Amino acid sequence: MAAQQNPIVLQNQTDDLPLLLIHRPPFFTILPLTHLLSRHFHLLDPHLQPPSPSHPLPLDDFLSLHAPSLRAVVVVGIHPFTADHLRLLPSLELVAGTSVGTDHIDVAACRRRGIAVTHAGYAFTEDVADYAVALLIDVLRRVSASDRYVRSGLWPVRGEYKLGSKLGRKRIGIVGLGRIGSKVANRLRAFGCRIAYNSRKEKPSVPFPFYSNVCDLASESDVLVVCCSLTAETHHIINKDVMKALGKEGVMINVGRGALVDEQELVRFLMQGEIGGAGLDVFENEPNVPRELFDLDNVVLSPHSAVITPESIESMTKLVLANLKAFFAGEPLPSPAQEDQI
């Protein structure tokens, strides 16, 4: 890694903080992160340019102006960081992501340039796993639908709400047994579920049955929990064949990325009762959610919030800082993005 050949030690350099680019959407930032980073770095944020210029510089010009001295960027959330951005930053050596997934970053182009990429590591994995379990019990036991039923005042009028289905002894197929998938598995074992998984390759240390083919996993599962990384190979990994194999009573939970699932087919399968239900925290075209889903009681919809709690933001913030400090100190990075995240 280039940084290791040319270390800059941060200690006693408070007058001359290293430059750090904050790459984020115009209307979104993570305040605890930028507050913490601003104590260790001189932050360059194209959306927060000093008030002196009557017209702020366009992004490209802003980047070009600061490009020669920029060695590191923090990519906030899932804001796309593309080959076009990389071209403007010839000195870049580190892309520090704040999310677990790196599909919004052109990791291949980074690798070709020898640019290191770090991600949120384990900071969010517990929260995502918790949320996946909550979505699953919610779909099976109709928790959100029951809440709507009570709030609409129907309980005294129509009586008992329709029964849900028991979680225990359900056959759970986990698509992507990585950091998140493993935690989902551990949680669901405590409920008496039976776990199997699909992954890029079999994991010898894992006690669960492995299926090399997602369709085979689906046909042997009551529930699929989708929590793999989004890559070219996993795009639409849950297609109509998989949904057909999952079957009329089958339930699908997606806490990975929207594009892991063929959303148009999913909507069709749900509308026609060809799968049993779905718990969806992610969508193909966020923040837009197919409106056909709004009237279905067998789906639970959530605005890509599985990943975040104040506690996990604090963990992530510390991890991003640790990655940046390690980089500028020429030390090994705490959470480099792996190529095999599925």
Add this chain to the structure above:
Amino acid sequence: MAAQQNPIVLQNQTDDLPLLLIHRPPFFTILPLTHLLSRHFHLLDPHLQPPSPSHPLPLDDFLSLHAPSLRAVVVVGIHPFTADHLRLLPSLELVAGTSVGTDHIDVAACRRRGIAVTHAGYAFTEDVADYAVALLIDVLRRVSASDRYVRSGLWPVRGEYKLGSKLGRKRIGIVGLGRIGSKVANRLRAFGCRIAYNSRKEKPSVPFPFYSNVCDLASESDVLVVCCSLTAETHHIINKDVMKALGKEGVMINVGRGALVDEQELVRFLMQGEIGGAGLDVFENEPNVPRELFDLDNVVLSPHSAVITPESIESMTKLVLANLKAFFAGEPLPSPAQEDQI
């Protein structure tokens, strides 16, 4: 037990099935249960009298008519079975309940008469524990509220939904570490929670800290999960002092009985932001739920459905039959109600 002194063996008596009273609300029954029981018993159901009489007999007269030969009754759901009913049934020897709790049955009066009482044992405990966990994650992570947010179309308009709070490392106080509470504890340990409990007495085999006082437990907890039996001692066990001790960020989950909580105080605490949130499957005056709760996003409301899935109904049905068969065969009952169910 009287049945043991006077056993009736069921085998080869299909022509002369034992009489069994079905005690249920007028508009509710459990069909899989009555179907199964009808193959083994001659069912007497005051709400299903033969069409011959132009006016069906009032309940008291119906019971009096059949009373001399009635040795067993099945009490369906939580339909009250009182000392008044007992007085009409001088030959009664067994009250077979279909729920885990027996607070709707006058157990004390049964004991005085030497009448055995059975309950649903472990049939529903997993479902209730699952639901308690779902309600807790839902309140902490705002799952139902997020679902409302997405369905209302607000995500593209207002952006990210407000953050929830992480489950891991939360201090969970379990009120009533019986069959259900123990299963709640086991599940929540898999999420990295810290467990403590209150119970009628300390349980030596349990690895969790014991608090003899619910207020002390509340003040050391982020969450209270209420899952004890309702008795004279536990009525309003969650009163305003306990809620005050739980505090502004504290969350309460009730999957026990509505009257375990002082509901009027709970509504006041929630309205005034004096506790953080609540997940409620049970209410003091079901099916009526305080309307003030309908507009709160930090509560999850559910129509007393934690207990039931088709799978658990099947287990319960088999258990009720096993209790009845054991009774008529003069054998030990599989699931007698214990006096110390808290």
